[in-house]
Amino acid sequence: MTEKVRVRFAPSPTGYLHIGGARTALFNWLWARHTGGTFVLRIEDTDQSRSTKQAEEAIYEGMRWLGLDWDEGPDKGGPHGPYLQMERLDIYKAHAEQLIKEGKAFACYCTKEELDAGRKKAEAAKVQFRYPGTCREKPYDPSKPHVIRFRVPETGSTGWNDLVKGRIDTPHDTLQDEVILRSDGVPLYNFGAVVDDVTMKINLVARGDDHVNNTARQILMYQALGYPVPHFAHLPMILGADKARLSKRHGATSVIAYRDMGFLPEAVVNYLVRLGWSHGDQEIFTLDELVKFFDFKDVGATAGVFNPDKMTWVNHEWLRKLTPEKHAELALPFFKAAGMDAALDAKLVKITALGQERTKTLVELATWGRYFYLPIELDPKAKAKFLVPDTKPLLQAVRDGIAGMETLEEKPLEALFNDVAAARALGLGKIAQPVRVALTGGTASPGIYDVIILLGKATSLQRLDDAIALCG
RNA sequence: GACCCCAUCGUCUAGAGGCCCAGGACGCCGCCUUCUCAAGGCGGAAACCGGGGUUCGAAUCCCUGUGGGGUCACCA
Numbered sequence: 001m002t003e004k005v006r007v008r009f010a011p012s013p014t015g016y017l018h019i020g021g022a023r024t025a026l027f028n029w030l031w032a033r034h035t036g037g038t039f040v041l042r043i044e045d046t047d048q049s050r051s052t053k054q055a056e057e058a059i060y061e062g063m064r065w066l067g068l069d070w071d072e073g074p075d076k077g078g079p080h081g082p083y084l085q086m087e088r089l090d091i092y093k094a095h096a097e098q099l100i101k102e103g104k105a106f107a108c109y110c111t112k113e114e115l116d117a118g119r120k121k122a123e124a125a126k127v128q129f130r131y132p133g134t135c136r137e138k139p140y141d142p143s144k145p146h147v148i149r150f151r152v153p154e155t156g157s158t159g160w161n162d163l164v165k166g167r168i169d170t171p172h173d174t175l176q177d178e179v180i181l182r183s184d185g186v187p188l189y190n191f192g193a194v195v196d197d198v199t200m201k202i203n204l205v206a207r208g209d210d211h212v213n214n215t216a217r218q219i220l221m222y223q224a225l226g227y228p229v230p231h232f233a234h235l236p237m238i239l240g241a242d243k244a245r246l247s248k249r250h251g252a253t254s255v256i257a258y259r260d261m262g263f264l265p266e267a268v269v270n271y272l273v274r275l276g277w278s279h280g281d282q283e284i285f286t287l288d289e290l291v292k293f294f295d296f297k298d299v300g301a302t303a304g305v306f307n308p309d310k311m312t313w314v315n316h317e318w319l320r321k322l323t324p325e326k327h328a329e330l331a332l333p334f335f336k337a338a339g340m341d342a343a344l345d346a347k348l349v350k351i352t353a354l355g356q357e358r359t360k361t362l363v364e365l366a367t368w369g370r371y372f373y374l375p376i377e378l379d380p381k382a383k384a385k386f387l388v389p390d391t392k393p394l395l396q397a398v399r400d401g402i403a404g405m406e407t408l409e410e411k412p413l414e415a416l417f418n419d420v421a422a423a424r425a426l427g428l429g430k431i432a433q434p435v436r437v438a439l440t441g442g443t444a445s446p447g448i449y450d451v452i453i454l455l456g457k458a459t460s461l462q463r464l465d466d467a468i469a470l471c472g
Numbered sequence: 473g474a475c476c477c478c479a480u481c482g483u484c485u486a487g488a489g490g491c492c493c494a495g496g497a498c499g500c501c502g503c504c505u506u507c508u509c510a511a512g513g514c515g516g517a518a519a520c521c522g523g524g525g526u527u528c529g530a531a532u533c534c535c536u537g538u539g540g541g542g543u544c545a546c547c548a
Contacts, residue, residue, distance in 0.1 A: 303542090310483075
């Protein structure tokens with residue numbers, strides 16, 4: 001391929017951008033950026049009953065969030081537009097007419113009912129239904145209701161060298177004269193995609209491998225139209241844990257849902273690209289590295305199971321790379337959404353800094369940090385174990401110590417805890433745990449001095465008093 | 473059912489005939505560190521789908537069985 005790479009992502013706007021689509025878009029985008037080529041976004045909205053403007057917007061939103069920018073597209077324009085299929089009807093019509101004129105396509109006047117009857121009969125006879133060629137030789141009469149069918153050869157086969165799957169050949173006898181233009185003039189997928197790809201000068205088609213069975217018939221159309229055939233790369237499917245194709249019942253499949261769950265786009269991209277592609281033993285990649293390293297030759301041929309646990313780990317890795325300030329900035333909306341009166345200030349920065357090693361998503365971070373902003377939720381088991389008569393004097397001693405401090409600093413607090421422990425010949429844990437329960441409601445938190453400092457004197461004293469009262 | 477694709481630890485994968493009694497990562501388990509939780513360090517269990525070939529030698533090549541996935545529309 002010496003020509004400049006032109007690839008595309010061509011979703012149909014029938015729902016949000018899902019994980020599988022995002023990965024297809026990502027691989028195309030990476031290859032365009034890797035080669036200095038062009039990434040085209042085309043919206044395949046010919047199924048008017050299922051396509052919506054909202055879905056179209058949702059796709060843009062998902063792509064933008066992931067950072068996959070397109071060079072040509074519906075909103076952006078470009079030299080080969082329009083990029084919305086419903087605005088290209090005349091282009092399909094012209095191409096279909098050319099095929100009719102050359103005898104490579106023909107009008108079919110069969111009704112849907114007639115065809116369904118044939119299909120039913122074939123099913124009963126347990127054979128595969130193929131269009132019987134009823135109208136193959138009939139003269140073209142545009143005044144009668146009709147669809148346009150593409151004439152496929154009866155014998156021989158068509159194949160291509162797939163960039164990820166290698167050589168694939170499809171015998172023509174498994175194909176049929178399929179409909180390329182519906183009676184209302186709207187093209188069907190295979191024709192629309194071919195006409196668009198040729199007119200948009202796409203020279204590499206990378207898409208899900210659920211399209212391998214469409215490829216031979218599309219190649220036949222390229223040839224019939226007299227256009228060069230692009231290269232193809234068929235990407236393996238993404239599966240759920242049960243090895244069935246990933247769908248809603250496996251959990252969230254919308255890219256945006258992961259944003260809302262507190263994932264970073266870098267992490268989603270990183271995880272998605274590694275699902276089906278690898279570069280030695282490396283797991284964490286920046287976008288720049290991906291652009292540099294990505295190649296279809298390293299894309300595997302096997303379907304992969306989507307693993308939320310690993311994506312969460314990748315997210316944690318990315319979260320940890322953030323500066324505390326940036327982390328806080330990204331976390332703020334999640335704290336607010338969880339009902340906390342947080343602001344982008346030193347307190348939040350410190351909290352998120354402490355949470356950075358401890359939480360794997362921004363949602364988890366906000367939940368984890370609740371007690372810094374909201375009243376504690378006392379864990380009954382923790383209370384039963386640590387807020388008891390035995391610990392009352394310890395809490396009291398710590399309380400009094402804190403009460404006597406002008407400002408809260410780590411060293412004096414540490415001295416205080418050590419003194420309280422030493423005075424009773426107890427380990428530090430015996431003091432820290434009850435205090436932790438008093439201050440946070442549970443038995444797990446950052447270092448106890450950090451917690452006290454962050455909570456501040458008034459709140460710390462208040463919570464200790466409340467706890468002391470509960471010790472019975 | 474027909475046609476097509478695929479097949480290494482539970483999962484993502486490395487492996488392009490000898491470097492592999494198979495390496496990394498997630499998850500899981502244990503130990504260390506320790507005021508708890510994380511993080512970190514160390515260690516562990518865990519795979520070449522079965523059967524035939526080819527070859528001095530196969531996870532790697534071929535055939536076949538099996539399994540999984542995909543496609544069979546006036547959907548995309």
